Amino acid sequence: METAKNKHLTIGMDEDIPFGQAVLLGLQHVLAMDVYVPPFIIATAVAMTSSDASGLIQSTFLGAGIASLIQVLFFLKLPVCQGPSFVPVGAIIGIYFGAKGMDTVLGASIVGALAVILLGFTGIYKYIVRHFIPTIVSGTIIMIVGLTLLPTAFSSNIYPATETLSANQNMLLAAITAAILILFSMLGDYFPGLGKYFRISSVIIALVIGTVIASFMGGVDFQSVADAPLFSLPRLAFVNYGIHFDVSAILTMLVIYMVLLAETTGTWYAVSSVIEEPVTDEQINKGVIGEGLGCLVAAMVGTTPVTGYSTNAGIISITGVASKKVFVMASCWFILLSFIGKLSALIHAVPSSVIGGVFAVVCVIILLSGFRVIKNQEFSERELYIIGVPLIIAIGLLFMPTEIKESAPQFLQYLLDSPIALSAIAAIVMNKLIPEKKMHQ
Template sequence: METKVEKKGLTVGVNEDISFGQAFILGLQHVLAMDVYVPPFIIATAVGMSSPEAAGLIQSTFLGAGIASLIQVLFFLKLPVCQGPSFVPLGAIIGIYLGSKGMDTVLGASVIGALAVVLLGLTGVYKYIVRKFIPSIVSGTIIMIVGLTLLPSAFTGNIYVSSESLSVNQNILLAAITAATLIIFSMLGEYFPRLGKIFRISSVIIALALGSVVASFMGGLDFSSVSEASFLSLPNLAFVDFGLKFNSSAILTMLVIYMVLLAETTGTWYAVSAVTEESVTDEQINKGVIGEGLGCLTAALVGTTPVTGYSTNAGIISITGVASKKVFVMASVWFIILSFLGKLSALIHAIPSAVIGGVFSVVCVIIMLSGFRVIKNQEFSERELYIIGVPLIFAIGLLFMPAEVKQSAPQFIQYLLDSPIALSAIVAVAMNKLIPETK
């Protein structure tokens, strides 16, 4: 099976060379646009990590993303795509962390899941799974569910909260200002193509910076943790800062999570394929799965959560017209360099939660609508409505499930109930197979 793509008028192709200076700047641009610090920030906030612990997790995330990206770009998938921490397993990871009181069990389960992914690629099984179980209606529904289920956490965990320095009303105002700034600067790229590209690419950084400035005038910005952090420091590593614990319930949960994560990353590969004028073959998919597994294994060993391909890169390639793999090698190098800058990680963690929430809420909506874009060309008979609608019902129902109901379930089920994305994705696959197609 080979996916055909149409020419999109790239100025620099995938295998073409560009100058070091261009690669240096464009690589940093991809890094800034990917927002890889958001998942570790959410985890650190949800489980109550201290500032040094949170900074260490963010540094480990940068290091894992950098190494995993090099693995894919140079050796396996060989497409211009960067790896970053996936949003899919966030709920399950937080549940496992709180249930086991630490990262050891999370990392142990992640290692086993990553090895299973490598095995799927080595045996060539995954390409048959894609053909049989993950058509566009299923992958689009999963992407919609990712955005839908993460959106409430932007409000309940980041915006509708109060602290010693900021009230709930102030946090709502901060989030609104940050989100509006992000949207305005992003849209400038549509109306002012030349100058607007710079603003659009930098819109996330500009929004975070402006939101933080407004927070400082409100008295809600504290840089004490930044001043105390070392300029250079090591990320948290397995076998050094963490051990590896293997819990059967956590492992089963992460195995399910990894299958959903593969569905997510496969969609990203096809998105990148479409804008780079490169076809994706079955052999390339298998190699990409092996690279995905090795990248996730590396991420676990450097003390962070599973990684996946980021569809953000496809958007930036469309804007710049530059698809050279050299840019993505340099982006990987940027990730690795940033992973050793302790003050940078502490600075990211110092950003008020409401500012992060304003950006995160917009990101969630874009993710959700990206899923709709995937399925919008489907012919919506009653069968398709149920395939899309029932998983959405499950996702919303799991979001509002009472805590006592979850706690009465076995541990493995509790972890899955904490991950609406995983369970809803399973429902989407099941609905697509169980409801027969009309002739």
């Protein structure tokens, strides 16, 4: 049995762990990933009925589970889960309204997924990564991923008041949950025996304790769990939706998929950095094929494109567990949740501020993982600009007023909604445009 070579890991990537432990650790990845948010945003924006919205969320769980198994077991073979990408949300809403329905969204998604698969089979993307994404760029992209996700923890999870919890209570819950997460994670460093198990389970311990505290505040409503059906089916393509191909929607989605690949490449490097295992050219090629197949499956089961989640890299760093068996179990949880309504409702009952407390810590870990990648680079003025300017662009896009975005052409709006992609492109372009200083003998 291979043991963890990385001193930061408790359990290595190819190390086996007991089934029960893998099930528990897989669940904490599922809880922390917050995958229901993109379909919830889409369903709300296009005014889906309650049953259609529930069906889309269940389809998203099913797509995420199958796509994750495809990547972990057969293609990328890294400890990472697939989930619905935030990148295409704006484009999907636009296509839905412009083409009247999910049929056209799914048709465009299928064509885009096939294009991604072709890109992997031809090896073109491997060439792009090797020549355009060196260490300085990949580390910057990882930092950007953490930086751009962090405000979401506050704006979407922590600050908004709910019917049962005020903004002040939400902030208190988030702070308590984050503190519990850090406490139990650090116990593994100070107490190598029992503390190791606390570190491994730190995410789920924080979520459970945070939810219990929230229930004492009156912030947890289990009525939705009681009302949810025990068994229900997701909405599927060819069963609940038709498939329609529209040229404009397809062209839009092709661009979105290229942006999505930039996002998922950052995730691969983030995971690679945490487990201290380099991503090979062959893995990148296979990962792109797996990404395309995962997105194709997602479209076939009636949901939106999926991507690797950087959240997993943060959780691996916190818990020290990188075993791929955990991610297989997480995939199985997703598939199970897609059919069992009460389990989905139970996860949805965890207060958003509790999830936000965990998510904020995870985002910072991702950001610092990027810094760890580039810390050994020589920092001349050239490198400072390559790192700094994309960070400026990312922050600028995060705080760009809505009216400015809406005044841009529709095609450009899709890109402005993706600070990760535009900042990554800026880092790549600057690395190529700014000449390296020649060393004089």
